[in-house]
Amino acid sequence: MPDPLRDRPAPRGPVDGTRVPRFAGPATFARLPRIDEVSDVDVAVVGVPFDAGVSYRPGARFGPAHVRESSRLLRPYNPAVDVEPFARQQVVDAGDIAVNPFDIEAAIAGVEAGARALLERSRRVVTIGGDHTIALPLLRAVAADHGPVAVVHFDAHLDTWDTYFGAPYTHGTPFRRASEEGLVDRSGCLHVGTRGPLYSTQDLVQDTELGFQVVGSTEMDDIGARGVVERIRERVQERPVYLSVDIDVLDPAFAPGTGTPEAGGLTSRELLAVLRSFSELHLVGADVVEVAPAYDHAEVTGIAASHVIYEILSALAPR
Amino acid sequence: MPDPLRDRPAPRGPVDGTRVPRFAGPATFARLPRIDEVSDVDVAVVGVPFDAGVSYRPGARFGPAHVRESSRLLRPYNPAVDVEPFARQQVVDAGDIAVNPFDIEAAIAGVEAGARALLERSRRVVTIGGDHTIALPLLRAVAADHGPVAVVHFDAHLDTWDTYFGAPYTHGTPFRRASEEGLVDRSGCLHVGTRGPLYSTQDLVQDTELGFQVVGSTEMDDIGARGVVERIRERVQERPVYLSVDIDVLDPAFAPGTGTPEAGGLTSRELLAVLRSFSELHLVGADVVEVAPAYDHAEVTGIAASHVIYEILSALAPR
């Protein structure tokens, strides 16, 4: 890959934490510049404050603001992967895509339009949800550029259900719709961290038909983070990868602030360890969704989400 | 009025608190019988767990369950008005009206159908929300029986806005829609406790045209609860009255668990004092809405709401 920074000024990084206290100033993600403050953009972090698609606890509409506030402690160098994610690529905070809170289909159209517009300015987009409904329009926008993608989906749930109260578009259905629409490469998708009760045995059968393999949360005990990384690599190979992280993949102890928590989840250490392998994949887009701040405590969930995004940004950084 | 209990068994009251601890057993409202446990019903308390119409903090979908849990301490005799609200009328818990969480208009139709069906079994219905959107279908159901009603509306807000994101039916618009539909008697409505910023000076002009007078929260300082009662009486007179209490009429100190809190509200003592006068009005229906438990603490909001309902039930009791 040619150096994306050639013929460009050095990227503008976060506000200097030794001159402006971390608790001061606007809460852009990681205190990065706003998109209107720079001319060239490599990666845009954008919020989608929308939660009308949830089936249980609402509140993810406040997720983007909360994750940003929880990201004030992020510093410029990631020693775990020896990368400075803001130094070799221009990362910005692109604000929020404002969508209709009362009409799910209008909102989905709004997210898709917003994401497409943003992708014209930014090579990659990392989205902070919002509920998981938004993964569908985000996949539409990404697939428009890259064709069908391999979805790596961290979640307690499958999110390949069909309808709910007759509604085809909710936070439980994005990957079924995406598969039906041909947005995903059915030979390259998998869920990681799945657990908890399902509706019926058919759920898994249909899920397989839609293109997904499952690495359940209990497999972490047997094969460890390295084994999970291996499973992911084998599945996605060279395909363009879309990464979707529902924060409820973490155990409720690590992510109480979410809408449909299930006991028995991953630890944040496990999740971060797996994500560190994504620099070796062809990552073309990502989202982190379902942070519901009203149920969070001391920003535990927000901080976990902000670290997840930080690892994604590190994985996107040129080496 | 003929004695509604003539030729009937004595009403079945709450579970005896000296034999079953108040923290034990199912949380029907005030530990009253379920509607399927009695044959004759005078007043049904019903929940509408719906909050897809909110513009800010969601969560009122958990309101009915929360208010019921917070009602476990209610006892049978109301000394403030010298009434035993469960002794001279059969009050029951009618459970929840289950509606579509993803489609506001479908939900409104569901609430109306549910309320109409319930009104065939029960002389009066008192509803626990849910967000304020539900007042529209509840007014439709009540007006079908009583014709246009005088709405007495306790709220920090007017709730007579027009549209929001193009949506005509939200928690900010029920009384405009109701007025447009001819469900309210435009010469008999008023808001009590209104305060806080509005969108423009036109808000109040239009509100007046829609049939409402305003008794702002600051007037409580000048005329007291008695003066407010007098204002209400003068306005509604002999008309059939529908009472709608948005719990945010209380100051956030008294009702933190709500969606659009505004400083400077009523105290719970003031609100209860005013509500005690409703026995003298021709009360034909009521709701208590916008309890959002995720923002409550120690059931402060839930308890306030449960006492509001208790005063409503006392006002409905035959004397």
Added chain:
Amino acid sequence: MPDPLRDRPAPRGPVDGTRVPRFAGPATFARLPRIDEVSDVDVAVVGVPFDAGVSYRPGARFGPAHVRESSRLLRPYNPAVDVEPFARQQVVDAGDIAVNPFDIEAAIAGVEAGARALLERSRRVVTIGGDHTIALPLLRAVAADHGPVAVVHFDAHLDTWDTYFGAPYTHGTPFRRASEEGLVDRSGCLHVGTRGPLYSTQDLVQDTELGFQVVGSTEMDDIGARGVVERIRERVQERPVYLSVDIDVLDPAFAPGTGTPEAGGLTSRELLAVLRSFSELHLVGADVVEVAPAYDHAEVTGIAASHVIYEILSALAPR
């Protein structure tokens, strides 16, 4: 009254807040000396961490520690009544009376024994509960010295019920038992702040027979704090007064951390205003009970309770 400090060293006051930060050091009440640190004692503040007598939310066993932690901001001069409560009388923290948490009657005996022992060292005892059950043994100890006392009882509830699950001694019954035992002067007792539903109309009838008048919380609106003070003075006159403050006399907004909250209560400003009049009464003992910290937030309840105690100590100070 002869100067209680004559022939004695000046009382030892709180730790100096300008030399030891208020957040440092042990949390004795108001950072006063322990009883074992001084030789002469006028007023002892003592905790009774007991809550096996509660009918609803438990947790008042942690009340004494919580109120002490919440008392760290109390300073030596009370400008509202122009008194230095720690300067003209030796006030100490006498620690906790440890009682059996599993056997109510054993605990009652333990409290009585502890209080009697303490009264041999200290002219007055002010007790931090614990649940209201403890008022009975405290009254036994006080009446042993002073004969039947006039009880001024601030509470949302009457606490003159008879039995509960066959148990004669619970937090709902202390004043019935005390009246039956002849510990109270039936011509001089009253409740202040009572509100909320009762079991039956008989509750008030029996309450009157047991010697109590009622100043309900709603009367505050009509007669104000001054009027309430007048009602108290008329009722108790020159009698020895025992003051019992159930923190639930405050509205849940002001005291969420309690076991049986009822909407519509007093504000802390009202309660403190009334208590400031007690310097003119013949106050012989006091308790502040039913602080349940697990339901408190930001020490709001604990701080209110600590201020109540501070006013009691001011009322006990020689002028």
Added chain:
Amino acid sequence: MPDPLRDRPAPRGPVDGTRVPRFAGPATFARLPRIDEVSDVDVAVVGVPFDAGVSYRPGARFGPAHVRESSRLLRPYNPAVDVEPFARQQVVDAGDIAVNPFDIEAAIAGVEAGARALLERSRRVVTIGGDHTIALPLLRAVAADHGPVAVVHFDAHLDTWDTYFGAPYTHGTPFRRASEEGLVDRSGCLHVGTRGPLYSTQDLVQDTELGFQVVGSTEMDDIGARGVVERIRERVQERPVYLSVDIDVLDPAFAPGTGTPEAGGLTSRELLAVLRSFSELHLVGADVVEVAPAYDHAEVTGIAASHVIYEILSALAPR
């Protein structure tokens, strides 16, 4: 085992989550039918809201209601063990056994009577506490049917202490009393997850004499969930097993809402993994105790407890 469903209608399962939102309707466990709604019962989930036996933080009296509210997300198919726990056996919610909150021995008698009565209608009973005191009467009821049982006890503590303040029946003593009464098979009991300080070296000596082996929480690091399962199997073999899960076996991060938390506990993933092996044991009864909601956050503890019960119900299901 003959098919328990032969000659019977298909079991009635939970309310359909795609027609009634999970946040709507009464909170029976997993939204299962009430016991009075079905004729044949295989497994009854019953609450015992009692906590007068606790030595530290009270509040488990609110445990049953809280765990039920936290069980609304449970779905019908358990993929971890490939079982539909509500399809091949009729599971019901039997409500609460109401017992005396003021008299421990009366309460113990009440629990025993309630459990025995319930066992006449239901093959198995799974109890939601309440504090651990209730394990004694539950063991009495089970042993009456099955003789001495092998107790598998998940807990941070041994709960085989002798007396506390002279009280023989508290939440720290049920298994000593049960062993003394001959309710347990001393050759088949063990504790799992034990940790934290004890009173003295004698605690373990006596515990052994009472029939218990110990699998401490730190052993999980060495032998993993599979190793713990093996230890349990070796110990209990073919004996009838009573499973008692004190939620404090989980680390406080996973179960903050409990009365006597100890650092260094199990994760919920570990606990659920071990419980999944119980289908191979002869499980005759179970309880999940010590959920104290006032200390919970975002239902983290309640959800963990509900998943524990779900695995127990799965283990009880016919294969």
Added chain:
Amino acid sequence: MPDPLRDRPAPRGPVDGTRVPRFAGPATFARLPRIDEVSDVDVAVVGVPFDAGVSYRPGARFGPAHVRESSRLLRPYNPAVDVEPFARQQVVDAGDIAVNPFDIEAAIAGVEAGARALLERSRRVVTIGGDHTIALPLLRAVAADHGPVAVVHFDAHLDTWDTYFGAPYTHGTPFRRASEEGLVDRSGCLHVGTRGPLYSTQDLVQDTELGFQVVGSTEMDDIGARGVVERIRERVQERPVYLSVDIDVLDPAFAPGTGTPEAGGLTSRELLAVLRSFSELHLVGADVVEVAPAYDHAEVTGIAASHVIYEILSALAPR
């Protein structure tokens, strides 16, 4: 006063709440433009995230971000005073003045420099604290333009103490230092809402010498908001007024999120009513301080503070 908007474009107001949901987008105060987005500025709202001067609970460093998040519901028209505060003057959010968190005197210098610089761009500055230490440099900046000002100080405390641990500049001393420095007009200052214990009787004597009168919180009961307004008017008359609102002037029920709470305070309705009179005073600057979010709940304190600022902005608006 000449129209400040003459020859200028109409002020840019808040983001339109009917097009961008209130929970979306950056949290500038009231969703107003940033200072760099407009050319002419009348009033700048600026944060000072500093709390190294506190004597008890810290955390006000997070106050500016919290108050801004809590201001998302503010709308453009203030019906209580019939003013559109953003329509006739350009109000902006000027971000935070970043100061040294480890050196109080350096921070004070930084605040003064920041405020002076801002006053060169903006006619008026309204500051969100931060702890009360910052009132001193803010007064220095204001007095540089206006000469000695009349300070109207809403607070539970006097904040005219001398030193604390030898430190002359803390949150308990700003008004003594300001008076000593000649920044205030000693004939025109007063405290409103003062209450709670003091160090000694000398506190009030010295406070008077420093130029302050006291309107204690209990006077609100006697003279009401109108009487307090009258007291303020009489005291400050035509003088330039600096308004300093410590949020702890509110009762802890209304403002739990603060550092040194005292029971018996004002209600938010009372405070807002008094502030509405400031349009008639010659208001030259203001601050709202001591919001400590870690102790807030459901933004109750933040919302109260945001309404206080909204009334200040309304008072500053040309009529």
Added chain:
Amino acid sequence: MPDPLRDRPAPRGPVDGTRVPRFAGPATFARLPRIDEVSDVDVAVVGVPFDAGVSYRPGARFGPAHVRESSRLLRPYNPAVDVEPFARQQVVDAGDIAVNPFDIEAAIAGVEAGARALLERSRRVVTIGGDHTIALPLLRAVAADHGPVAVVHFDAHLDTWDTYFGAPYTHGTPFRRASEEGLVDRSGCLHVGTRGPLYSTQDLVQDTELGFQVVGSTEMDDIGARGVVERIRERVQERPVYLSVDIDVLDPAFAPGTGTPEAGGLTSRELLAVLRSFSELHLVGADVVEVAPAYDHAEVTGIAASHVIYEILSALAPR
């Protein structure tokens, strides 16, 4: 080592939990005697309520009181290491070292003086912070007795930064200053549990020069607690060891109540397992810092910290 208890009375242990309930009485650490209650002292637990050195969330000034309250459940026998930590050495609670909250350097001098004075009475001192700034003066005091020590530092962060806002002494710099001052043995120090972003690649280079090796949190997955123990042993060998535990070494799920939380940390089980090996090292002092109670929930953080201290006390006990 000669028996430290020879010629002395048996140590005075904690208050007996079977006679005084654990929730009663003063909250000395583990309910141990105060230092003034015994004549000979082996180990003193002392608090340093200071947090003016923090760069993000303040509040550790309340840490000592919180950890003590959270230590009430600690019992006398530690089965994990088969030690009775209070039986073979006299452990006491030495109260708090009160220091200047407004001047970091004055506070550092105060802590050093306080620690030196205490070390004249007590063989070992275990300190409860307070923020990590205090490690510097504590190391000064320890090095004065033992010469340069091997620091074993559990923390998410390196705490070897240089200056921050020009301030040389903050919670991010103690180990750089200590290394510069020659207080540490540069051949024997290491960090355990480090993770999260750094400022730059130079951070680790300088850290190495200052004498530290790093065992990152992710290494726990590879080598387990036993491997970490081995790494520590190899590094420190026979050197005198100072143990410094920043509670944020735990994952935020296990320690939400801290100032600069980072996702991906240790579990409390892992941390305790590693600490149990310290009995084999030459441990000469220890601190546990950065517990910020305002962000804790249900004492989860406080309990973890109290168990950490309990293991330290066990490691110090003679065998």
